[in-house]
Amino acid sequence: MSDAHAPLVEASATRTVPDAPLNPVIEAVDLNIYYGSFHAVYDVNLAYGKNEITAMIGPSGCGKSTVLRCLNRMNDLVASARVEGTVTYHGINIYDPKVDPIEVRRHIGMVFQKPNPFPKSIYDNVAYGPKVTGMKLESSLDEHVEWCLRKAALWDEVKDKLKESAFSLSGGQQQRLCIARAIATKPDVILMDEPCSALDPIATAAVEDLMVELRNDYTIIIVTHNMQQAARVSDRTAFFTARPDETTGNRTGLLVEFDKTTTIFSNPSDQRTEDYISGRFG
Amino acid sequence: MSTTLSDVQDGETPPINLGPSSSRLGEKAIVGWLLLCASLSVLITVGIVAALLGDTIRFFQRVPLSEFFRVGQWAPWQGDFPVFNLVMGTLNITMYALIIAIPGGLGAAIWLSEYASNRTRKIVKPVIEVLEGVPTVAYGLFALLFIAPMLKSVWPTWLPGKLGQEPELQFAGAAALVMGVMLIPTIASISEDAMRAVPSGLRQAAYGLGSTKMQVALKVVVPAALSGIVAAFVLGISRGIGETMLVLMAAGATPNASLWPNDSVLTMTAFIARTAGGDISHGSTEYYTIFAVGSVLFVMTLGMNMIADFFVRRFRETYE
Numbered sequence: 126m127s128d129a130h131a132p133l134v135e136a137s138a139t140r141t142v143p144d145a146p147l148n149p150v151i152e153a154v155d156l157n158i159y160y161g162s163f164h165a166v167y168d169v170n171l172a173y174g175k176n177e178i179t180a181m182i183g184p185s186g187c188g189k190s191t192v193l194r195c196l197n198r199m200n201d202l203v204a205s206a207r208v209e210g211t212v213t214y215h216g217i218n219i220y221d222p223k224v225d226p227i228e229v230r231r232h233i234g235m236v237f238q239k240p241n242p243f244p245k246s247i248y249d250n251v252a253y254g255p256k257v258t259g260m261k262l263e264s265s266l267d268e269h270v271e272w273c274l275r276k277a278a279l280w281d282e283v284k285d286k287l288k289e290s291a292f293s294l295s296g297g298q299q300q301r302l303c304i305a306r307a308i309a310t311k312p313d314v315i316l317m318d319e320p321c322s323a324l325d326p327i328a329t330a331a332v333e334d335l336m337v338e339l340r341n342d343y344t345i346i347i348v349t350h351n352m353q354q355a356a357r358v359s360d361r362t363a364f365f366t367a368r369p370d371e372t373t374g375n376r377t378g379l380l381v382e383f384d385k386t387t388t389i390f391s392n393p394s395d396q397r398t399e400d401y402i403s404g405r406f407g
Numbered sequence: 408m409s410t411t412l413s414d415v416q417d418g419e420t421p422p423i424n425l426g427p428s429s430s431r432l433g434e435k436a437i438v439g440w441l442l443l444c445a446s447l448s449v450l451i452t453v454g455i456v457a458a459l460l461g462d463t464i465r466f467f468q469r470v471p472l473s474e475f476f477r478v479g480q481w482a483p484w485q486g487d488f489p490v491f492n493l494v495m496g497t498l499n500i501t502m503y504a505l506i507i508a509i510p511g512g513l514g515a516a517i518w519l520s521e522y523a524s525n526r527t528r529k530i531v532k533p534v535i536e537v538l539e540g541v542p543t544v545a546y547g548l549f550a551l552l553f554i555a556p557m558l559k560s561v562w563p564t565w566l567p568g569k570l571g572q573e574p575e576l577q578f579a580g581a582a583a584l585v586m587g588v589m590l591i592p593t594i595a596s597i598s599e600d601a602m603r604a605v606p607s608g609l610r611q612a613a614y615g616l617g618s619t620k621m622q623v624a625l626k627v628v629v630p631a632a633l634s635g636i637v638a639a640f641v642l643g644i645s646r647g648i649g650e651t652m653l654v655l656m657a658a659g660a661t662p663n664a665s666l667w668p669n670d671s672v673l674t675m676t677a678f679i680a681r682t683a684g685g686d687i688s689h690g691s692t693e694y695y696t697i698f699a700v701g702s703v704l705f706v707m708t709l710g711m712n713m714i715a716d717f718f719v720r721r722f723r724e725t726y727e
Contacts, residue, residue: 227618234615253616303612
């Protein structure tokens with residue numbers, strides 16, 4: 126986005142990615158998602174590799190955000206949502222009745238489309254998670270907040286105004302604060318739902334750099350509308366599309382192709398993927 | 408060098424007139440009428456303050472400030488004018504009412520906004536709003552004929568000291584209990600509006616960090632809605648201080664300087680209502696007492712609003 130002439134597969138090209146995710150942290154098996162009687166997502170099978178960035182791309186309404194929200198049970202907040210199939214996290218089915226969704230979200234953090242810092246100080250935003258989860262920190266809370274802000278590449282910009290409102294920051298800074306807030310509960314997976322769609326190109330570049338940096342410690346799953354972003358940062362890409370139902374006309378999302386990002390963008394095996402990435406539709 | 412419109416036009420386009428197509432007198436008249444409506448409420452407020460002030464000054468020409476603000480028994484019919492006992496009466500009832508109304512109202516608001524399903528809320532919210540409109544005389548009757556005798560019969564007389572004394576037929580506690588219940592809908596309804604206005608993105612962020620429902624409500628939604636919630640409290644307190652009919656009927660008429668719930672008290676409002684409705688001669692000192700007490704009431708409510716305003720500015724978390 127920031128540089129339209131950059132080669133599409135740049136970050137991925139410098140990294141060797143195994144053909145299939147070696148240690149999948151999260152696996153979705155035969156995942157079907159419904160809102161009431163509406164079948165939103167059809168039969169998704171996906172494995173998200175450890176310390177990899179997996180991008181989910183596709184046209185609007187293809188169900189990629191819905192799938193993302195299923196991975197930490199955020200869909201539970203929608204009363205009519207229903208999930209069939211399994212999502213395993215380190216081998217545990219997170220939809221097992223014995224699993225507490227609150228505990229799931231403490232392991233699988235989330236960053237949203239629109240920066241949504243709490244109307245509190247910068248410090249309190251980062252300290253919120255450790256406080257409510259009652260985490261036992263190895264260091265003091267002050268040190269932990271500093272560590273998170275340094276991880277999110279925000280420390281130098283905010284260290285002198287930690288007590289100021291988070292709303293005094295720019296949009297890009299707010300989004301990096303939300304990332305700092307998400308890593309403060311020490312998750313090992315971070316879900317990002319179009320994290321740059323409300324940001325300008327410079328702020329986008331900063332967040333993308335951060336994602337690549339964070340890959341060393343976290344497993345990152347990102348939904349994006351921006352194909353170049355997927356190509357720049359991700360190791361693997363899942364392409365979704367929407368198929369209209371013949372009788373009702375409702376559009377059900379489905380997974381078309383899942384492969385290494387280099388393969389998806391240079392040599393896709395499905396015609397629909399090729400049409401989408403070459404800009405012929407979507 | 409200037410270019411006029413006619414220079415630019417070629418022969419084919421008709422001349423364009425961008426002047427107003429009519430004088431729009433009706434619109435101007437409506438704007439004038441709206442301005443009049445807006446200024447009317449301001450003018451009436453100023454008028455009330457002026458009327459209050461004039462007669463209050465006349466009162467203080469007869470009774471010195473030191474007499475009015477001393478601690479002592481309120482007995483204007485025998486020339487004793489310390490307002491202290493009336494203020495205590497008002498504080499007594501308002502305090503107990505708020506002990507019931509603030510937790511009750513806030514609890515109802517949190518449940519409605521964060522826990523109730525959409526369908527339940529659509530039924531319960533209008534019911535609460537109807538309750539707000541019940542005339543206070545109905546609450547007064549309820550307090551006098553039902554709550555007071557009931558409380559009196561079950562009063563914990565085994566308690567030691569003053570609190571263990573059985574109350575009279577009319578007493579502060581009965582009025583305060585009913586006033587507390589009466590204020591719950593006001594506080595609940597306004598607080599709920601404020602909490603529902605908190606963007607859902609904040610709730611999602613909190614859930615995404617592994618918060619429980621209670622943590623989302625208490626640590627994110629309530630702080631973000633604090634200015635609206637405090638405004639609800641202030642409105643509740645102001646209604647409590649200003650409530651007349653209920654206390655007139657149920658709280659008794661003895662101007663005791665007491666904060667005990669089992670005492671009979673006379674509030675400032677009840678005094679004004681009694682005296683104004685009674686047989687007093689215009690121009691007597693007793694007549695001017697009404698205005699002096701009214702001014703105290705006015706200053707108390709104003710002070711309340713200013714304190715609340717300060718707290719809102721100090722602790723508000725704006726999410727704009």
